[in-house]
Amino acid sequence: MAIPALAVPALAAGFADPVHDAQRSFAAVMRAMSEPGLPVPLASDLDPPAPLSREAAACALALLDYETPVFLDAALSAAPAVAAFLRFHTGAPVVDDPAAARFAFIADAAALPDFGAFAQGEPDYPDRSATLIVQVSDFGTGAIVLEGPGIKGRRSFSAAPLPSDLPARLAANRALYPLGIDLILTAPGGVLGLPRTVKPVMED
Amino acid sequence: MNAPVTASSMPAITYNFAYLDEQTKRMIRRAILKAIAIPGYQVPFASREMPMPYGWGTGGVQVTAAILGADDVLKVIDQGSDDTTNAVAIRTFFETTAGVATTTRTQDATIIQTRHRIPEAELKAGQTIVFQVPIPEPLRYLEPRETETRRLHALADYGLMQVKLYEDIARHGHIATTYAYPVKVEGRYVMDPSPIPKFDNPKMNDSPALQLFGAGREKRIYAIPPHTQVVSLDFEDHPFKVQAFKEPCALCGATGVYLDEVILDDKGGRMFVCSDTDHCSTRQAEGHTGTMSAPYQEAAHD
Structure with a gap:
């Protein structure tokens, strides 16, 4: 008896070496968060369904599990294979309400949602805030100048595409400290951390 | 993937790399990332039972296990010494369960787990130092209720601590606290630096290394990113002095x-x-x- 071919495409594979690939991905993210604005190399051989990038997928597989509700932006929600990939490999519940999410994945960085939509933490528990993982296409230096813990003096970075009011939004996020959200930018080959402590330096 | 642990008279037992299971590591890793994002704030985490008693560095061991990679070089010290029981036991634990390289040279280590000292040699960028912490809450001996200390941190109300230091001066003529000397991180959170001598406090300020703190029994993780301001509390007329x-x-x-x-x-x-x-x-x-x-x-x- 012939078995009918399955209509769904094959699920993309997870980490080839789950223990060490997860550790390497986490180590890159930890370095990025402890040195904000510094692009940190992150090699990933994942081949996740578009538009999820392989670096964002590596962050997801390293950090998500059944304890972490995850929010996907419109671009990622439009591709059901992304939610299926994350559900299968991490077991994380995909939620529609951004305020309920511990992690949020943003593929359309130019349409970065308002930070206020996400959990900001509570005065007694500022750690109960969302981490946004935002896919950009490129890192550079220059445009945005940062100060804060993890930075000796000042450090500048640029990333595209991002909304032009990002410095103002980072400053507003910093004003809530110790509350606020934390950002991890991913680009091909690397990650860049923007924890809530970063203070954008506004010129003139 | 798994480091085999064999003993001649026992059946071969295999542990996951660095002993902890992957879900536990993810939970600890998420806590570490939040700790780095909020320097000096104590992040609660679901501390596991470890194959050593509380008080022997279970918090530090869990943090080290969560960040350790196959390429890391580990150094473990106990009161500055590489060859006391606690240091030898923890170093052997990771040699056995993770198969990582170990060293006693501060400069050669990528991760340094420490009980109650910061090495004399200056730490470098890229190094991570993991402190074993018995009581992470600096206000605990002044206010026993966790609900209250949490609220005091939320309000940045650290008057109690200043009173405690003032009472030292009133009684002894100087601040008599010599270890676990409280610090303020980035002008916001007052933090217990773990029971290091206050001699080591200045090394925490603007350190190029990442500093992580794990308290196993008390189930807290906190962190100081590199180049972060760490100030020992004092008074204008009784400035902080090291031994x-x-x-x-x-x-x-x-x-x-x-x-x-x-x-x-x-x-x-x-x-x-x-x-x-x-x-x-x-x-x-x-x-x-x-x-x-x-x-x-x-x-x-x-």
Whole structure:
């Protein structure tokens, strides 16, 4: 008896070496968060369904599990294979309400949602805030100048595409400290951390 | 993937790399990322039972296990020493369960787990130092209720701590706290630096290394990112001062380092030697001598 071919495409594979690939991905993210604005190399051989990038997928597989509700932006929600990939490999519940999410994945960085939509933490528990993982296409230096813990003096970075009011939004996020959200930018080959402590330096 | 652990008389037991299961590591890793994002704030985490008693560094061990990679080089010290029970046990634990390289040289290590000291050699960018913490809450002896201390941190209300330091001055004429001396991180959170001597407090300020703190029994993780402002609490008229030692190390002649007192006999004989054994032996190998150095050094037979 012939078995009918399955209509769904094959699920993309997870980490080839789950223990060490997860550790390497986490180590890159930890370095990025402890040195904000510094692009940190992150090699990933994942081949996740578009538009999820392989670096964002590596962050997801390293950090998500059944304890972490995850929010996907419109671009990622439009591709059901992304939610299926994350559900299968991490077991994380995909939620529609951004305020309920511990992690949020943003593929359309130019349409970065308002930070206020996400959990900001509570005065007694500022750690109960969302981490946004935002896919950009490129890192550079220059445009945005940062100060804060993890930075000796000042450090500048640029990333595209991002909304032009990002410095103002980072400053507003910093004003809530110790509350606020934390950002991890991913680009091909690397990650860049923007924890809530970063203070954008506004010129003139 | 898994490091096999074998003993001749027992069936082969395999543990996951660095002992902890992957879900536990993810939970700890998420706590570490939040701790880095909120320097000095104590992030609660679901501390696991470890194959060693509470008080022996279960918090530090869990943090180290969560960040350790196959390429890392691990150094473990206990009160500055690489060869005391706690340090040897934890170093062997990770050699066995993770198969990572270990060292006693501060400069060669990528991860340094420590109980109650910061090495004398300056730490470098890229290094991570993991502190074992018994009581992470600096206000705990002043306010026993967790609900209250949490609220005091939320309000940045640290008057209690200033009163405690003032009472030291009123009673002793100076701030008598000599270890676990409270610090303020980035002008916001007051933090227990773990029971390091206050001699080591200035090393935490603007350190190029990432500093992570794990308290296993109390289930808290906190962090200081590199180049973060860490200020020891004090008063304008009673500024913070570190301990000073009258004599240099009796074995390597080092000054400006933290010394341990060693009792030599029951007639009052004693010597002061470097607490950091790696620093002391490095200096001795370089030819530095102290008042009690051996008169000659036998050639090493390799």
